[in-house]
Amino acid sequence: MIHSVLVANRGEIARRVFRTCRELGVATVAVFSDADAEAAHVREADAAVRLPGSSPADTYLRADLIVKAALAAGADAVHPGYGFLSESAGFARAVTAAGLTWIGPDAEAIEAMGSKTRAKRLMAAAGVPVLDVGVADVGPDDLPLLVKAAAGGGGRGMRVVRELDALEDELAAARAEAAAAFGDGEVFVEPYIEDGRHIEVQILADAHGTVWTLGERDCSVQRRHQKVIEETPAPGIGDDLRASLYAAAEAAARAIGYTGAGTVEFLVAPDGRAYFLEMNTRLQVEHPVTETVTGLDLVEMQIHIAEGAGLPAEPPAPAGHAVEARLYAEDPARDWQPQTGVLHRLRFALGLEQPYDGGSALRVDAAYEDGDSVGTHYDPMLAKVIAHAPTRDEALRLLARALERAHIHGLVTNRDLLVRVLRDPGFVRGELSTAFLTRLPPAAAPAPEAVRLAALAAALADASDRHPLGGWRNVPSQPQSKSYRVEPGGEAYEVRYRLGRSGLDAEGHPDVRLLVADREGTVLEVGGIRRAFEVAVYDGRVHVDSPLGAVALTALPRFPEPEAARAEPGSLLAPMPGTVVRLAEVKPGDRVEAGQPLLWLEAMKMEHRVTAPASGVLTAVRAEVGRQVEVGAVLAVVQEEPAEKPAQDPAQKEDAS
Structure with missing residues (x-):
């Protein structure tokens, strides 16, 4: 029997494993980097062991330190979670060599599938179709290509190549990113199918020869080759x-004597043919959708299998439809730039977090709690939100509304994008592919009336905190005024209002009545309809949540200070905090084109390309490899070339004379 489990991971998956351990009466041990010293998973564990440093290479990728931590804390088992060392055969061997129980497949199975190139050869030998092309054999007819890391996942080390001339550079970039993320720089290429569907099969196997296939999941909605929305069952299959x-997934498991939970991933081409992509020898991020439709706790099953228990002959029948959305601290409108800072509030208001009983249920697996800080070292996923309902349409509606009404304060997120996807007519019809997000119509601007009402509610709440609004004045008063800017980087709104005998007189809102106002919000009656606006303020940033949607505002000063000196014209500023990992082969004095890569920043386990903002001459490079930079730091300067004046018509010249 297992009595104490160390989770060799962080964030949401560590908390997820801890939850099941508590329910089983199993003690928990966390490991943490210096950057995670105050993280939620550390606070929740029964014991926690520091891994000195902050980078993954110094901490969560150090098998020796994690095994040492498990022994020191008295753990008798290790759960790897996902990512980091979860698919490291060497780590699995180190755990078992130390006399600890490894909660996962054995090292030989991990090794067989840990390299995507070896896994493809194994599956091809078993008669499973695979996508494959050798780098030495690539020609124009093979384009487009996808460069992938052999030892990794999660989109890291992946590059789409559409021109042969770019292949070598993309291979080098993929190798560097893969080595940093997984400690293994091996990469390979395969044909890139533009409109394929990403379908995966969850398997669960014991050591007694029983293999379950627990349904399929559609994971086609992706950005940067990372999944964003997953669901089961896959629509239209x-x-x-x-x-x-199912047959191919079971064959893959039996071919390597697999035990525990795993996932076999396929790419389904537009013509309906399916190709083996890889086998993930671990739990997947999206495992909750399978759990909700089957009623299983996959972490509990992993623990029981590690203890030697067998599975029943048949798995439980699935019920209903489940959809999961990954909530990230990132700005989709700015090339998915990750966001850092304090997550002041993360709350879901529907009150449906309960076991599925044939009705509807909402589940939230969060990495952070109110007041936690999101840094630059790790993945920016804040939470996974899962809706389960009898039908797909009902599950989509529930999840969209849950996200829309969530209180997410302090950081820009992809919440609005998720809601748009869930309500998109094509998505609702099940028209899915890995290119879905590239074809999603541009986001519509927030409804001006909703923003104006949010700004009015914020101004009234602010005024109530400074003086009571319940009374009225006997003499006409000057209008009160307050200005806000919609975030991120939107329009400015000025709110002007009076309070007198007849109540609220708000400019631009002739049909609005003020019913309640205090520091936490207001209740307004608009055109005879009563609506509550909740207001929260953090250092000048104002978040207004209402049935009309969430609006983030920045309060603008009444008397702005003189504008600080600007960076020199043409300055290329760091769009996010991060570390400079590569510089392009250009030097001051060289001519560069708009969009040409100049350097690469690493932030939140991903490389982000920084490009020239305009065509011109590179006059300065102020970035150095290995240097950490903050948002707004000047990285380089490009002197933009002035537009050429059109040649003057000789006839016009004569007229002018």
Whole structure:
């Protein structure tokens, strides 16, 4: 029997494993980097061991330190979570060599599938279709290509190549990113299918020869080759294709004597043909959708299998439909730039977090709690939100509304994008592919009336905190005024209002009545309809949540201070905090084109390309490899070339004379 589990991971997955351990009466041990010293998973564990440093290479990727931590804390088992060392055969061997129980497949199975190149050869030998092309054999007819890390996942080390001339540079970039993320720089290439669907099969196997296939998940909605929305069952998958995927997944598991939870991933081409992509020898981020439709706790099953228990002959039948959305601290409108700072509030208001009982349920697996800081070292996922309902349409509606009404304060997130996807007519019809987000219509601007009402509610709440609003004045008063800017980087709004005998007189809002106002919000009656606006303020940033949607505002000073000196014209500023990992082969004096890569920043486990803002001459490079930079730091300067004046018509010249 397992009595104490160390989770060799962080964030949401560590908290997820701890939750099951508590329910089983199993003690928990966390490990943490210096950057995670105050993290939620550390606070929740029964014991926690520091891994000195902050970078993954110094901490969560150090198998020796983690094994030492488990022994020191008295753990008798290790759960790897996902990412980091979860698919390291060497780590699995180190754990078992130390006399600890490894909660996962054995090292030989991890090794067989840990390299995507070896896994493809194994599956091809078993008769499973694979996508494959050798780098030495690549020609124009093979384009486009996808460069992938052999030892990794999560989109890291992946590059789409559409021109042969770019292949070598993209291979080098992928190798560098893969080595930093996984400690292994091996990469390979395969044909890139533009409109494929990413379908995966959850498997669970014991040491007694029983293999379950627990349904398929559609994970096609992706950005930067990372999944954003997942669901089960996959819409529009016919019975024949479903059966063939299950058979291939089971064959993959049996071919390597697999035990524990795992996922076999396939790419389904537009013509309906399915190709093996990889086998993830661990729990997946999206495992909750399988749990909700089957009623299983996959972490509990992992623990029981590690203890030697067997599975029943048949898995439970699935019920209903489940959809998961990954909530990230990132700005989709700015090339998915990750965001850092304090997450002041993360709350979901529907009150449906309960076991599925044939109705509807909402589940939230969060990495952070109110007041936690989101840094630059790790993935920017804040939480996974899962809706489960009898039908797909009901699950989509529930999840969209839950996200829309959530209180998310302090950081820009992809929340609005998720809601748009869930309500998009094509998505609702099940028209899915890995290119879905590239074809999503541009986001519409927030409804001006909703923003104006939010600004009015914020101004009234602010005024109530400074003086009571319940009374009225006997003499006409000057209008009160307050200005806000919509975030991120939106329009400015000025709010002007009076309070007198007849109540609220707000400019631009002739049909608005003030019913309640205090520092936490206001209740307004608009055109005879009563609505509550909740207001929260953090250092000048104002968050207004209402049934009309969430609005973030920055209060503008009444008397702005003189504008600080600006960076010199053409300055290329750091769009995020991060570390400079590569510089392009250009030097001051060289001519560069708009959009040309100049350097690469690493932030939150991903490389982000920084490009020339305009065509011109590179006059300065102020970045150095290995240097950490903050948002707004000047990285380089490009002197933009002035537009050429059109040649003057000789006839016009004569007229002018």
